Amino acid sequence: MPIAFLILFPTYISIIPILPIPPSLPTKNILPPTSPTFPTHTPIFTLILFLIILPLPPLTFFPLLPLPPLPQHLPIFH
Incomplete structure (x- = not known):
């Protein structure tokens, strides 16, 4: 049980400073473009x-897709 607490505690402790941000957004001034x-x-x-x-x-899933010409010019066997 203490290991689970040590894993979850940093996750939730990092959320606490972020909680005041959403209520303050409606009071922001809207600037003209x-x-x-x-x-x-x-x-x-x-x-x-x-x-x-x-x-x-x-x-990000297929990082070699933009590189097909590159392997064609590299020798496979020396």
Whole structure:
């Protein structure tokens, strides 16, 4: 039983400082968009999302997919 406590205690103790964050979010000031703000309702955002962000998770499971030409040029046997 003490080992389970030692495993779970750090998990829950790290949550305690985070608990005041959600209630304070509605009181934050909303700033107007400025020039460096990237709008998310435009076609360029959709393009970036589909071409850059969405292909990344499969590459974490199949990291060699973008490297097929590389093994072809390496000698297998010396």
